[in-house]
Amino acid sequence: MKVTYNWLKEFVDIKVSPEELADKLTNVGMEVEEIVYQNKHLHDVHVGKILEIKHHPNADKLDVCQVDVGFRKVQIITSAKNIKEGDLVPVALDGADLVNGVKIKQSTLRGELSQGMFCSGEEIGITEDYYTGAGVNGILILREDYALGEKIEDALGLDDVVFDINITPNRPDCMSVIGIAREVSAILKTSIKDIDNYYEVDKADDINKYLSLEVEDKDLCPRYMATVVKDIVIRESPLWLKKRLNAVGIKTINNMVDITNYVLIEQGQPMHAFDYSFIGGKKIVVKRGNGERLKVLNGNEYTLKTNFLTISNAEKPMVIAGVIGGVNSSVTKDTKISVLEAASFARASVRTTSRAIGVRTDSSARFEKGVDLGSVKNGMETALALVYKLKAGTIVSGVLDVKEYEPKEERKEFSLSKIEKILGIKVKESDAVEILNNLGIKTSISGDTLSCVIPTFRTDIERDADIAEEIIRMYGYDVYDKIDIPVLSGSSFTKGAYDxxxxxxxxxxxxxxxxxxxxxxxxxxxxxxxxxxxxxxxxxxxxxxxxxxxxxxxxxxxxxxxxxxxxxxxxxxxxxxxxxxxxxxxxxxxxxxxxxxxxxxxxxxxxxxxxxxxxxxxxxxxxxxxxxxxxxxxxxxxxxxxxxxxxxxxxxxxxxxxxxxxxxxxxxxxxxxxxxxxxxxxxxxxxxxxxxxxMKHAERKIEFKPISKYPYIERDLALVVDESVTAERLLGCIKKSAGEYYVSSRVFDIYRNPALGENKKSVAVRFTLSSQEKTLTDEEINAVMNKMIKDCEYKLGAKLR
Amino acid sequence: MREQILELERKALEELKDLTNKADTDAFKIKYLSKQGLITNLSRGMRDVPSEERPVVGELINKVKREIESRLALLETKYEEEALNEKLRSEKVDITEPSKGTAQGEIHPLHKIFTKLMDACVEMGFTVVTGPEVELDYYNFEALNVPKDHPARDMQDTFFLGGDLLMRTQTSSVQIRAMENMKPPLKIVSPGRTYRVDSDATHSPVFHQFEGLVIDENISMVDLKSMLTQLLKMLFGDDTKIRFRPSYFPFTEPSVEVDATCPMCKGAGCTRCKGTGLIELLGAGMVNPKVLENCGIDSNKYSGFAFGPGVDRLAMVAYKVPSIKNMFENDMKFLSQQNGEIR
The missing domain is CATH 3.30.930.10 (Bira Bifunctional Protein; Domain 2)
Incomplete structure (x- = not known):
């Protein structure tokens, strides 16, 4: 969510620097990911007047211009052709920085001194929608009568500071300037300014002459408001408004569209401006899709499924509710009468629809996170005040307003001792009350009980834990910096265990x-x-x-x-x-x-x-x-x-x-x-x-046998066998033959040589014999060996080598 | 005879003084003490000594023999030792030549951190549990207070497998399984793989978390802080400090991001911490009472905290791993650095 420093100031007095404000916002959970100073890369560019243009004596394509930048006169060599004497232009002087990273230096071109450069819109970071002429391929010709020598960033209003804030999903109310302003007011402990949405209506005219409204599915659309503006003059918005939208990354189009976008950003209330001539049957119907096809503003066409909500006229769908408008519904440069919509749509429905067609807009992003039911009316009021202020048209008397219920502020009670238990710190009663009041949660305390009126835009506050979070984030988590207690000292004993x-x-x-x-x-x-x-x-x-x-x-x-x-x-x-x-x-x-x-x-x-x-x-x-x-x-x-x-x-x-x-x-x-x-x-x-x-087999069991006090006798045996006789079988045979005196055996060498015979190998086995009762005699050992040789010969065809 | 003996003794002792090596002592020994040696010959001369003098002369010969033998023995020991030392000197090796036998392999840096964390937590009374990686939507999201179509789902881009099955995006799913099966008070940790649709210079679609959960009657954020301080000190050094920043996770309330003193610059500010002196390490918070209730635990009686650092990140910070890519590339030039140089 992008908001600007000046925009916030409209709602709350800010006496701290942008950096300080960013730090404070981050510390309460509104993480400022970036601060952009619009004029950061613009330096030493001034409004200048071209006094005289002459051909360069030594170059066909260059002109030599005399320029008045107020505090002095300079000579500038240019190849630009869209200028004439008397034009006001941005002049970058020696040492100036431009938005594209270029640094300007005084130089001599073919023998003539050039003390700077004329700038294009791009070089000072503005586009055609922001300032007519900024997009031309050439020098930006300034229209208004600016003071000569005025800094270009001041002249064109490029002096704001933009904060890009990461809004967590639990705070959809902060997807708006007013939402962030409320946080700022709580941080700075100042109150929010009252904004008077003043406008006049044509009392002689009545909206019911123009339009009727029907909401078929109130679950998916709990509130829908529509107003009519006639005698519309579609034109460019004033610079102050374009400046704001431009700063937060919204393209400006014309006064009516800009008004809806302004309300979206400022109040967090998505709006739509219909061209009345497209509303067939003079009727708006909010209903589910029915398999119709609708071509929308991104150029694609979608089938409207029955779980999509649409804004239709008497004949056909015009808008995919909360997501995107159809091509033949919105205001154009020829619009004379417009219908302004402010509505609330069920967030899951908008989310599903937006996912299904793969379209995400500023509107859907807000609806799917949850738009405050109360902001529908605020949004409409703000929009009408802007229509009046901008003289965009005449507001017809009356509002069509279909609502399921009026949002009410709920009173809830919380326990301060439970909050303290969660936080593990003492909270002063007066601090708790002050913090909550500053956040717009009207709070009083009696004993342990905090009695709070929860505003409609704070649907996230339900329990003690939620209030605990509000208190601690405003209190400041640095209270924990000084606390150092042993780990889990108050918890029950548990025995640790590995997997x-x-x-x-x-x-x-x-x-x-x-x-x-x-x-x-x-x-x-x-x-x-x-x-x-x-x-x-x-x-x-x-x-x-x-x-x-x-x-x-x-x-x-x-x-x-x-x-x-x-x-x-x-x-x-x-x-x-x-x-x-x-x-x-x-x-x-x-x-x-x-x-x-x-x-x-x-x-x-x-x-x-x-x-x-x-x-x-x-x-x-x-x-x-x-x-x-x-x-x-x-x-x-x-x-x-x-x-x-x-x-x-x-x-x-x-x-x-x-x-x-x-x-x-x-x-x-x-x-x-x-x-x-x-x-x-x-x-x-x-x-x-x-x-x-x-793992199904437990740890290996270990069981010792006594070591015999009589000698352990080691003998080797080399046997020639077929290749097919495996080492395992040979050792098995030897073990069996050794009988009661067997201790261990292993193959210690395998020798292969044609001289042994075709497909033969010689396997050398070392085995150990012993007895627990006596020293084995040579006769006993030889008897065992002979039995081994005989058995191996008989069973495996082995020959003594 | 007597003079003869004493003369021989004098001569022998004189010669002894000139013996300077083992060969000389050997020759001396043969000359005087062998069967044909001069001393032995003296004994043979006893025949000519009158019988009444024999005991005295015999005693004298023995005395002289013992004297020479003992002096010789001293020299022999000395020269034998010298000879041995000389031999040992000649056998000297270059002790910096390489060792023989199998080179040592190494546990992956990620698992080194896992082991440290588990050891520390088991000591603190935690039980290590694991859970499935292919998880049901319920355990990964719904029971953790993230209903279907809740915007918080966007915080974790999920790999789906069809039906209610997905690759778990967080080890927090194990919290739910543990709370269903164990009664409070409980302290568990769960190491494991987690998955998110995220692949760039700092994110890997497969990564690892170490979930911690404590549920008991008197657990507060202070406990969370002291626990995390202890773990992070263990990993990054005793001068590590931690700081909480407010954040949001659906399954904790209040939720915090935990920053720690940057171990590279010790808080002075460097490129790694972008000059802040702090690095963002993990998310944590007090278990949301709704989550306890979803698992049938009385949220009026019990509270708890949970934390879930990305262990890949901890390992990268602890061991100054240059890039997340290194963690999964398995390049021997990376792995072998753990026991010395690149091989």
């Missing part, structure tokens, strides 16, 4: 950091082709992604169903940026829809993904990391070749819960086809853990 999943994730993350992995963050969004890029097929649970209805871009239009998308994108990004030794992980959720037509919340599954593109990393180094992570859970699992389509079918594994068969994790190399979909050349290792599933 177990987050706690466990931290544990896993630390393991990964210690193994050289960096944590990453990816958006939860992905592109629509993410599933295809990851080689998912429609039968996969992760194929179908939830689509956003209003994505920012196609790259981010779906919710991820796999962490791999972000990980591979991250690796691709880093490779392209020349980074090496890439080891990453991410914790995050994937979103699996329960049904294709999304009717309920999807499964949000907490996942941990790991990815690396790094020399020295292979399936088994990754396996080591995954085992460390799984070691944080009490889970029995087996490995199977991974079922994930984007994994290398032979160098990847799913970790499967032995009890229920659920996939707890997957890891391995990424499928080369998937890699090429992400534009990655090389080998990427990827793992993902389903944290939600893993």
């Amino acid at each position: 177990p999943l987050l706690k466990k994730q931290d544990e896993l993350k630390n393991v990964l950091c210690d193994n050289g992995y960096f944590e990453t963050l990816n958006y939860s969004f992905c592109s629509a082709d993410a599933s295809e890029k990851l080689l998912f097929r429609p039968e996969h649970r992760q194929y179908t992604m939830i689509r956003l209805q209003n994505p920012i871009s196609e790259d981010m239009c779906c919710l991820r169903t796999s962490m791999a998308y972000g990980m591979l994108s991250t690796i691709d990004y880093n490779i392209k940026h020349g980074n090496k030794d890439l080891k990453f992980f991410e914790v995050g959720r994937i979103y699996i829809p329960k049904a294709l037509l999304l009717t309920e919340q999807p499964h949000e599954i907490n996942m941990l993904s790991i990815g690396s593109f790094c020399q020295g990393e292979d399936f088994f180094t990754l396996k080591g990391v995954v085992e460390k992570l799984l070691g944080k859970f009490d889970v029995k699992y087996r490995l199977e070749y991974s079922s994930l389509p984007f994994m290398h079918p032979g160098i990847s594994a799913d970790v499967i819960d032995e009890e229920c068969g659920v996939i707890l994790a997957s890891f391995g190399e990424v499928h080369p086809k998937a890699l090429s979909n992400f534009d990655i050349d090389g080998k990427v290792l990827y793992a993902e853990l389903n944290i939600d599933e893993l």
